[in-house]
Amino acid sequence: MPRSYVVDDREKGIFLLDREVHVSEDVLREEMRKIFAKCWIYVGHGSELKKPGDFLTRRVAGRPVIFVRDQKGEVQCHFNTCRHRGALVCADRSGNARRFFCVYHGWIYGNDGALQRVPGDEAYTSAFDKTTLALKKPAKFENYRDFWFMSLDPDIVPLSEYLGRTTEYIDLVIDQSPSGKMEILPGTQEYDVGANWKLMVENSVDDYHLPSTHSTWLNFMANSGVKVEPPKEKGLVLPTKGYAVDLGNGHFTTDNVNFRGRPVAAWISLYGEPAKQEIADIKAELVGRLGEERANRVAHTNRNLVIFPNLVINDGSSVTVRTFYPEGVGKMHVTAWALGPVEESESARARRLDAFLTFYGPGGFATPDDVEALELVQQGLANWSDDRWSEMSRGMGREGEQLNSDEHHLRIFWRHWNGMMGAEA
């Protein structure tokens, strides 16, 4: 029987997590094979590549790739590795190029990946076949509504099947746009966190921590005239009721009634009086297009969505797309972008970006304290071998709907992760 990293006693209502998962080099090596090589991993958004030839180089789960729109307009993903001796063929972070030129020996690839030119190719035998030497690609590369994912596993299920019910929540985010088109806005936030990558999964959806970790953000809201009322219902931690929803395949989301203002479309005093009318207009457009009920879903509910294993879409104070991957067992690299409707007015766009910074990012009023909390965890875990288990049973006894301030959704992650780690790679 494969070893288990969790104690999952549903009868007693106790769930424990073996802290070795956050500190072991062996676990990290295994994760690379059993998780990152076996899942769909987010690469980028099609809106980041506006014209043919536009490219971005990224490390996706540690793999250097070129995310590029080729001359035919197709979005592609190549390994950024020369077929000759293995050098990166593109060192630029972004740009526009018809060709990628390996500086080592001058092999040249088209932006579709085809090997176009090899200097001195008369030195090869007839067995040397350039058509077999295009830049390699991940085994699979597919998109859902312009969110592009790659997989290293040729046998993985199609992306649409993998995403399952998460598309309902992605659609709710995209419904902010009258044309159904969202774009990644210019400007990338990057921050390393001295903590295991899985702690960011937990943190991204953990609404239990808000009052203790983010009291200074709550003060800021109050100082800005936004009274965040204490919960009225017994057992709640947050001002409004919210749920943790299991979306299958290790994916999950929080789903709660907004209490903090939304650029689309819930005005708060922080936005200023002049914004009131425009936000009412945005809301009216939603109602006209989607009907009252769905418009209210889009405008007045928040969601923090985790697509297993490492993509988070937070639709709250603003919309952020956030991904992260391990750089060693006690360190992760986080990249975050803002997402907005393509047709947004200048003033609404500015409000979206400003609202983003009130909460998210390395200079935000909340994220730095999340980073600190995760680093404190990683530091505390140095005692793991003598203090082995994290207690994650909150809400275990609850029947039916699960609260976002419980740990139901965190357990969904850990059960799925544990299952994948137990499987043969």
Next chain:
Amino acid sequence: MTLHTTQAVTRSEVEDFLFHEAALLDEWKLDEWQALLTDDATYMIPPNDDLEGDHRKSLFIIADDRERIRQRIIRVLDPNCHAEHPKSRTQRLIGNVRLLSQDDDVITVAANFICYRYRRYERVGEYVGNYRYLLKRHDASFRIREKRVFIQAHELGQLGSVSIIL
């Protein structure tokens, strides 16, 4: 350049002012630091992949107006600002100060900086970049109307949170 109302500013005057500002920030005297700002001051850190970007169109690291600066300071001085509790120790070096332009009202200044940041259990953080200030004459000294911080690192990631005032 018109000089009929005020005397031309000298670099050493500006340097004195910037060194004083750096000392206040290193000593966490943030209320005194705030007193150096104009009522319409802004504090900006653009992302390093869009250094010349506009904060109304691009996602910045920090894009504070005067009120947001006030709130930022309330926040970082609060013991519940976990990212700055206990407080980082910082040491700033300011150099290569240049007066880019000056007219009656506004002096544009460029300077390079290194800010070392020390926290418990962490390796030293090095923030390296340059400043662009818009300064206004104020009595015998200056007030800051804008402080724009260009972080030059290719990878911002290594800097982690920017919970100190750069």
